[in-house]
Amino acid sequence: MQENTEPGASGPAAAPGAEASVPAGSAPETSVPAARREEPGGARNRVTLRSDLRASVWDGLLALLVTGAVFALLWVRIQDRSSSTATVMPFMADDPEGFWVYFLSQAFGWSALLWAWGTVVLGLLLSGPRPARLPLSAARLERLHRTTSLNTMALIGAHALLFAVELVRHDKDAWYSAAWTAFVEAFVPGGYDSGTGRIALPIGQAALYLAIPLGLLFYVRHRIGPKTWRVLHRFVLVVYVLSVWHTLLYGTNVWYDGWFRTTVWLLQLPIAALFLLRLLRPARRSQRLDSLGAHAGSPALWGVRLLGRAAVAGLVVVLLAVLFTGRDGGRGAPPEDTSSTHQHGE
Known part of the structure; x- marks a missing residue:
């Protein structure tokens, strides 16, 4: 992150x-900067x-x-x-x-x-x-x-x-x-x-x-x-x-594949989307792609950040595919022999 x-x-x-x-229980927040609120005088x-x-x-x-x-x-x-x-x-x-x-x-x-x-x-x-x-x-x-x-x-x-x-x-x-x-x-x-x-x-x-x-x-x-x-x-x-x-x-x-498992994947979609938005619009100006090129020695860093954004965008696409198909590449169906070889699982 x-x-x-x-x-x-x-x-x-x-x-x-x-x-x-x-x-908890303190007064509503004010416009006092975080650093000032945490100075020794504001213990x-x-x-x-x-x-x-x-x-x-x-x-x-x-x-x-x-x-x-x-x-x-x-x-x-x-x-x-x-x-x-x-x-x-x-x-x-x-x-x-x-x-x-x-x-x-x-x-x-x-x-x-x-x-x-x-x-x-x-x-x-x-x-x-x-x-x-x-x-x-x-x-x-x-x-x-x-x-x-x-x-x-x-x-x-x-x-x-x-x-x-x-x-x-x-x-x-x-x-x-x-x-x-x-x-x-x-x-x-x-x-x-x-x-x-x-x-x-x-x-x-x-x-x-x-x-x-x-x-x-x-x-x-x-x-x-x-x-x-x-x-x-x-x-x-x-x-x-x-x-x-x-x-x-x-x-x-x-x-196995089913709505219960698909729901777990569904929950990941808003996180991936927010994460992608976080990368595309970072709070610090120096982390933005359009400003990295202005710093000496930054091409490699620019490439890493671009690759990260592309990877998260790809993750969003994968999540959408899982949600539409209901398949994630895991266990597709119960085996014919449903006996368990172990006594405990999650």
């Missing part, structure tokens, strides 16, 4: 990213992790409600066997009550993906060209960007923890041995050695282990320097890409 340059702009990724905002207005945690409570409650709704949807789909999970792991459809923790883990995974999606959209709106009219002010959008980021991390953590709990519940060894095995399989890259999980779980673990430090770095950006923070913040979009990849690769309820 390109660094933010406008005062108060937040990064376009699923982690806290506002350069300046107002903590009362400085954004802190504690203030954002307080502000994230209502957003967190909404996330729990959405998680409950997703759980109910997954439960209905597994019971009527319309979910791909019933094909990938039919034993779960035969005994859904015995695997309710697994379905709850799935629900938290879906809400984490939705919250990450919302955070990325907010970040792109704040760091790129903004619509003329938005329902919330820039400062409130920045705070929402940070609070949804904090809740995204919590939801990802709950998803992984519940997956580990499910592993413990169905392990026949002693509890301490089962707990250790579950910890290794759920949280140690390479610890899960069954089927698609050998690739998909390390991808999900990478998303978790990158999201937490990259997200929390915002609150110590004064120690590491704003420039260093902005450079690191660009990589948070990688967290979102890894999360989507993990879902498409290992989400048993989107295992």
Whole structure:
């Protein structure tokens, strides 16, 4: 991602990213520049992790409600066997009550993906060209960007923890041995050695282990320097890409082509479009293609930026093709033998 340059702009990724905002419960934003609001003399207005945690409570409650709704949807789909999970792991459809923790883990995974999606959209709106009219002010959008980021991390953590709990519940060894095995399989890259999980779980673990430090770095950006923070913040979009990849690769309820899987791709279209707009109309003048040629030694940089814009434009075309065809090159249909060779998936 390109660094933010406008005062108060937040990064376009699923982690806290506002350069300046107002903590929960403070007075409405003013025209005071971000830098001035964060000077030592204005310490009362400085954004802190504690203030954002307080502000994230209502957003967190909404996330729990959405998680409950997703759980109910997954439960209905597994019971009527319309979910791909019933094909990938039919034993779960035969005994859904015995695997309710697994379905709850799935629900938290879906809400984490939705919250990450919302955070990325907010970040792109704040760091790129903004619509003329938005329902919330820039400062409130920045705070929402940070609070949804904090809740995204919590939801990802709950998803992984519940997956580990499910592993413990169905392990026949002693509890301490089962707990250790579950910890290794759920949280140690390479610890899960069954089927698609050998690739998909390390991808999900990478998303978790990158999201937490990259997200929390915002609150110590004064120690590491704003420039260093902005450079690191660009990589948070990688967290979102890894999360989507993990879902498409290992989400048993989107295992095969269908409307459930196509919906995941549909959600990526506005992000790709906003990202392309962000690249075509960057906030910093020096990042615009028509100005790069004026700087010495910039032809290579000009070419890289042009290639990036072309790649994102191509991604938009690919997403449209997937949406129109309903095919993404993945698993097209269930195999004739639907028995599972492993007892756990996503």
